[in-house]
Amino acid sequence: MFRSLLLMLLWSPAVMAMGPVCKSLFYVPQRVGIVDAYSSGRHVAPALNKYGIETVHVQSEKEIADPYFASTFDPSNFKTNVINSIGDIVGLVRRLIREKVELIIPGAESGVLLADELAHGVGTRGNPIETSSARRNKFDMSERLRSLGIDSVKQIKSDNWERTRIWIENHGKWPIVLKPVQGMGGNGNHVANNMKEAERAFKKLIGFRDSEGRILTEVLVQEFLGNLTYDSEYVVNTVSFMGIHVVTDVWRYHKYKVEGEGVIYSWDELLxxxxxxxxKxxxxxxxxLDALEFRNxxxxxxxxxxxxxxxxxENNARLSGASGARLTELTIGKSAVDWLVESIVGTAGFINRAKHRYKLKKEGLIVFIRTPEPGTMDSKLFDKVKSLSSFAEWVPYHKDGExxxxxxxSDTLVAEILLTNKDQEQLHRDLAQILKIQEEKGFLQY
Ligand SMILES: Nc1ncnc2c1ncn2[C@@H]1O[C@H](COP(=O)(O)OP(=O)(O)O)[C@@H](O)[C@H]1O
Ligand SMILES: [Mg+2]
Structure with missing residues (x-):
């Protein structure tokens, strides 16, 4: 009903005349809408503004529920902020057409689905609406791969513990993973080693309020992939334009399992x-990416x-978060943000440049500082790592005295430390030094 109303509206001649539909696929938009320009997505608007491209912000929720997202939002980068206060998609589409927005992209994870809907509604370059949920919903994305004959994680999604328990018994292997279907930032992820832990995690997740403010009614349960040293996870970051994918950075993640909880970042190594x-x-x-119809x-x-x-x-249809883009600026000289902006302003030569593979001018990694118990932030305690020869920058997650x-x-990490060095052995010696200080609880006042 709603969709047919939307279709009727979009096909009406008046709206067609107003809208920026039917442009060449290589058009360079003069005004870009960014849905939820938070986290690393906050860097896109200022970069576009430098090319004289105006930006309009679309805020997917009336209030920004995630405190980290809220802290990274800078409205001054935008001509205007359009707030999705009542979930009226048709109204939003009309507003964006009036604002002459010619491209709509997500900034952060919370904007992915809405950006797809709005791009479809306004008729701009984007990704097919029919497969939208396979680019956000973790259950749907892996099921889509399976349906296309691509090996994917064994999983069940359920609101019923008894059904889940039977699935786990039939699966017959520990550990298993329990998590929200549309989670982010590691919130609500659990690794369970036995049925008791699994039941506790399942019951904790039902009714859990996720970082976007949704109350969970279902739990995603998956086989545990990888090894128990938590260092077999990799990341491939890309920017796509019309189905051509450029690899902007590849990483190996070294993670850490918090007793009774999920896995968190320990250090990320740029490859x-x-x-x-x-x-491979x-x-x-x-x-x-092709199976998920991820084209732009x-x-x-x-x-x-x-x-x-x-x-x-999982695939996240947005830029990578944390300081990954910054580290690639320091080590490669070009980040995924730069490539994304190029895919918008330099469309004509993009396909040719996409044959490119990056070269590291320096090795680099990011260390995520954690704490095993509550403490108080004191930035002076980080002075001792600033003299390490690989030290580049650090990002505190909290203010002094907090x-x-x-x-x-991810929300309860202490800080990130960015290390770069031409000498890989020195880089790893400096990493070992930081991990030792962390082990000795040297980064917080306790
Ligand atoms: N099925 C799984 N097997 C092994 N580890 C997993 C599995 N699912 C999640 N993880 C671990 O938990 C992390 C967070 O899970 P993910 O689904 O990416 O959630 P988020 O959206 O919060 O990033 C992953 O990066 C991975 O380290
Ligand atoms: Mg993830």
Missing amino acids: PSRGELQE LIAYNHKV GASHMEIMMTERGPILI RVEKTVD
Whole structure:
């Protein structure tokens, strides 16, 4: 009913005349709408503004529920902020047409579905609306891969513990993973080692309010992929234009399992773009992007290397978060943000430039500082790492004097430290030094 109303509206001659539909696919938009320009998505508007392209912000929720997202929003980068206060998609589409928006992209994870709907409604370049949920919903994305004959994670999605328990018994292997179907930032992720832990996690997740403010009614339960040292996860970040994918950065993640909770970041290692492993990951990444009909925009894909080969953890239809883009600026000289902006302003030569594979001028990694118990932030305690020869920058997650809770997810991390060095051995010696200080609880006042 709603969709047919939308279709009627969009096909009405008046709206067609007003709208920026039917342009050449290579058009350079003069005004771009960014849905939820938070986290790393906040860097896109200022970069577009430098090219004289105006930006309009679309806020997917009346109030920005996620405190981290709210803290990264800068309305001054935008001509206007259009707030989706009552979920009136038709109204939003009309407003964006009136604003002469010619391209709509998501900034952060919370904007992915709405950006698809609005791009479809306004008629701009984007990704097919029919497969939208396979680019956001973790259950749908892996089921879509399976239906196309691509190996994917074994899983069940359920609101019923008894049904879930039977699935887990039949699966017969521990550990297993329980998580929200549309989670982000590691919120609500659990690794369970036995049925008691699984039941507790399941019951905790039902009714759990996720970071976008949704109350969960179903839990996603998956086989555990990878190894128990939590260092077999990789990331391939890409920017796509008309189905051509450019690899902007490839990473190996080293994670850490918090007792009774999920896994969190420990350190992320930037990899060269070429190598036997990279070729496998990139080939798999492109196969998955095509299966998910991901044709335009930035993507951040998490892949587990397993005995069966690479298997998708999740694809995020947006830029990678944290300081990844910054580290690539320091080590490669060009980030996914730069590539995304190029895919918007330099469309004509993009396909040719897309043959490019990046080269590392320096090695680089990001260390995520965690705490096993609550403490108080004191930035002076980080002075001791600033003299390390690989030290580049650091990003505190809290203000001085603030209480920091035990780290259980991305929101409760203490800080990020960016290291770069031409000498890989020195880089790893400096990493070891930081991990030792962390082990000795040297980064917070306790
Ligand atoms: N099925 C799985 N097997 C092994 N590890 C998993 C699995 N699902 C999630 N994880 C781990 O938990 C992390 C967070 O899960 P993910 O689904 O990416 O949630 P989020 O949206 O919060 O990032 C992953 O990056 C991975 O390290
Ligand atoms: Mg993830």
